[in-house]
Amino acid sequence: MTPTPSTTMDPSDSARLRAAIYFVRVHDTAALLSSLLPGLDGPETRALVDRCHFSHAALSVFPPDLPTLHTELAGHGLRVDPTAESVPSAVVRDRLAARHGRDPAELDVRILRPSVDGPLGTDRTVEVFTLTVPPGSRLAPLAAHERAHEHEAHLAFEVRRPEPLVLHGMCAILTRRGAVPDGGGYNAHEDGTVFYFLVPDGSATGYRRVELFAPGDHRAVLGSHLAVLGEASDEESAETLLRLLTGAWTTQALAVFAELGIPDAMSTERGVTAGPLAERVGAQAESLARLLRYLVMLGVAAHDGRGGFRLTSLGALLRADTPGSLRPLALLYGGPFYASFGALGHTVRTGGTAFDHHFGAHHFDHFARHPALADLFDRSMAASARMFEPLTRHPVITAAGAAPGPTTVVDIAGGNGELLARILTAHPRLHGVLLERPHVVEAARGTFAAAGCGDRCTCLAGGFADVPGGGAVYLLSRVLHDWDDDRCREILRHCARAMPADADLLIVERLLPTDGSPSLAVSWDLHMMCNVGGRERTASHYADLLSAVGLSLVSHGPLPLDGHVLHARKAVS
Structure with a gap:
């Protein structure tokens, strides 16, 4: 039998709880992020919305006992699973103890999460941090201070499919737009990791703190987050480094x-x-x-x-x-790249390519001599096809597909034809030319035949010097990062020579960030240095390479998997 409440809730607790419930019911993820971080641009907002959703508003309350809190929640039409009472909040407990100079053992902070229907029936909760403070308790000053300052009030966004690089990237976007790291922790009882931030003063929501909640144990990422505040202990730092080493x-x-x-x-x-x-x-x-x-x-x-x-x-x-x-x-x-990374020290010491040092040949030559490896490499390039789909809707491709008369897209070093096949399938009036090494061309023909566009595509065996003229759109997808600057200028010079005056060049690459934020491009830059002898570059670096051969960078925009598409044309004389 549920005990009878001994008294009523503090009016401040009741009012704050009512406000939190209303907030959760009416706000959607994208608009809320824009309100919290007014400086977010479109691509950043999309990146965050694709990876997380608004899950709850949180507050701390200090009821005289739990039955009183349950009665209060029931008055708002909310029910709590009794088993939730057994979930402690070590993170909030430790923060309270540190703020008020208390022994954490005397602060039995619990988490209740009554469900609330959000917009369009989305499943949300109000996260209630509960510390019971009976009348006359010596914790009453602590409760009064917390009610006045609402240190634990925050809005939470739950991360979908959290991965270390995704979490690093999301944290980087928040800090780049003015959010300040404000602690966090791992809750073993729920197997979840939280990252707290303070948002800029210009936020229009009334909330200053934001939480990213990532299901699972992500203390390796948390370590770098806490290190910004100097909160990572020697033990946490050692654990973080150990996870990285493995x-x-x-x-x-x-x-x-x-x-x-x-x-x-x-x-x-x-x-x-x-x-x-x-x-x-x-x-x-x-x-x-x-x-x-x-x-x-x-x-x-x-x-x-x-x-x-x-x-x-x-x-x-x-x-x-x-x-x-x-x-x-x-x-x-x-497999092969794992083996060559064992010689990364050779690259760092000498500037030579580890793959060449380990296998005795450049990776393109090595793979060409081993058909099974060559096939694996071509299939691995096609495995990043998620990067390609938005490219089929790029304005340059769309305009070419709608143009009157025959229009040709030329894919230079296009692998097994995965990208070009997607473009031709999406735009039935387009024709294609694929230029590739002789041993790849046959596989590409199979790709086009399977996609039903083999009759609209010509496969040419050759090198970069053989770029054909007459195309409306030229593609260089993840090609330039394989080479040093001199070779890139040579490749781009062949493209510029072949391109008609009104043709467009689309370059697909990962761009190095200029603000030090985490990016797949940083990881791939190390990979290219070690295994290929190439590099990733910034947008301005690519602009300089293009300018050197009479081409001009018109624009660049984001693609999935941290990719970007750069649009170039012949420079106007």
């Missing part, structure tokens, strides 16, 4: 997972125990179970609650038959 284990675990075809033998809906799964993939059961336990920690697999394992949506990206499968990348990064 990154090679993750690469190999994912590569073996893909190599053995384990994702293809698992279901995202039904669990399977290690024994039967080992028989299917030709593995030893106990070793496989230990691998899967590690992959559960990464979010690639999950426990089914009955001693088995199921595949997550993240792990499903490593299935061989998944559209846009990343399996080729796992095999490539866990």
Whole structure:
């Protein structure tokens, strides 16, 4: 039987709770982010909205007892699962203890999360941090101070599919637009990591604090977040560094997972125990179970609650038959590129390419001599097809597709034709020319035939000096980052020579950030230095390369996977 409340809620607690409930019911994610961070631009807003959603408003209350709080919540039409009372909040407890000079052991802070319907029926909650303060309690001054200052009031955005680089990038966007790191922590009871920020004074919401909530243990990212405040302890710093040092284990675990075809033998809906799964993939059961336990920690697999394992949506990206499968990348990064990264020290010491040093040949030449590796490389390039889809709707491509008469798109070093096939499929009036190395051309013909556009595409075997004239649009997708500046200028010079005066050049690359923010481009820059001898560049660097050959950078815009498309034309004399 539920005990009878002993008294009523403090009027301030009631008013703040009522306001939080109303706030959660009426606000949507995009508008709320723009209100919190007025400086956000369109691409940044889209990047955040794609990766997180507004989940709750939080406040702290200090009821005389829990039954009184439950009665108050019921008066607002809210109910709380009684089991939620057992969830402690170590993060808020420690913050309260530090602010008020208290022993954390005397602050039994609990979290209640009554559900609230948001706009269009979205599932949201009000997060209520509860510390019971009976009449006459020596905690009464603490409660009065917290009610007046609302230190723990915040708005929370839950991150979808949190990955370290995504979390680093989201934190970077917030700080770039004026938000200031304000602590955070990992809650083992909920297996979730929180990152707190203070938003600029210009926020129109009435809330100063924002929380990013990432399901899972992300203390490695949290360490750098706390380090900004000098809050990371020696123990936390050591743990963060240890997690970073074991990154090679993750690469190999994912590569073996893909190599053995384990994702293809698992279901995202039904669990399977290690024994039967080992028989299917030709593995030893106990070793496989230990691998899967590690992959559960990464979010690639999950426990089914009955001693088995199921595949997550993240792990499903490593299935061989998944559209846009990343399996080729796992095999490539866990195979030849993994081996060459062992010689990264050679690159740093000498400036030479580690791949060449390890394998005795440039990676393009090495792959050309090993057809299976060449095929894996071409499939790995196509695995990033998510970057391509918005390109089919680029204004230059759309205009070419709507132009009267025959119009041609020339894809230079276009691999197995994945990008060009997507463009021709989206625009049935376009014709295409693919220029590639002889051993790749046959595979590209198969891509065009499978896409139903083989009759509209010509495949040319040749090098950069063979760029054909007469095109309306020329494409260089992830080509220039393979080469040093001299070679890039040579490639661009061949393009400029072949391009008609009114032709457009679209360059797809990752752009290095100019503000030091985390980006896949920074990671790939190290990869290009180690394995290819190339580099990633800033937009201004590409503008200089283009200008040197009589081309002008018109604009650049974002693509998925931290990609960008740069639009260039012949410079006006």
